[in-house]
Amino acid sequence: QVQLQESGPGLVKPSETLSLTCSVSGGSVSSPTYYWSWIRQPPGKKLEYFGYIYYSGTTNYNPSLRSRVTISIDTSTNQFSLKLYSVTAADTAIYFCARTTASGYYFDLWGQGALVTVSS
């Protein structure tokens, strides 16, 4: 059974970089069947898509966030990561990693989520 688990600091200072890692167990990020995505949910608000990465390193980013985001993948550790630069309080949210099917582009598996608060 494939599982995703987010990890990283729960508190980030304004203007700094938010870094999160998603560890995949029970499956491989090198599978050609899936893309690996990041999504967030500010408190009480709707979900917001950051982007995805394929095992080959190909990426797709949300244009509204592209200038501040980098998604990377490490097939040797079976992990993929998110970096969000120059954060503000508006970036406070629960951050989810998710698996996206390459055939249908739906998010069929999600991590439990990691709350990240931006505050000094």
Next chain:
Amino acid sequence: SYELTQPPSVSVSPGQTASITCSGDNLGDKYACWYQQKPGQSPVLVIYQDDKRPSGIPERFSGSNSGNTATLTISGAQTMDEADYFCQAWDSSTAVFGTGTKVTVL
């Protein structure tokens, strides 16, 4: 940017049918999917590609998509179906989520 609009809330009595709409420009030309999210939990896919149910999702969940509206229907709603529901589609290679609907079963 593309937007998907849902009603903030829907109420249904146990055993009755709940319909949740998701509106967006020419949404019927895209694939829509639906997620269920209970408090403190991550979303769970309940419908994909307009009307398909993932393994393990009860048959009471069904979907349709035409024109500007996608609809999630819960037939014979149960108290365990009480949750937030989000629609999602892709526009210009970007995943877009709906505003979310809180379904209350009482």
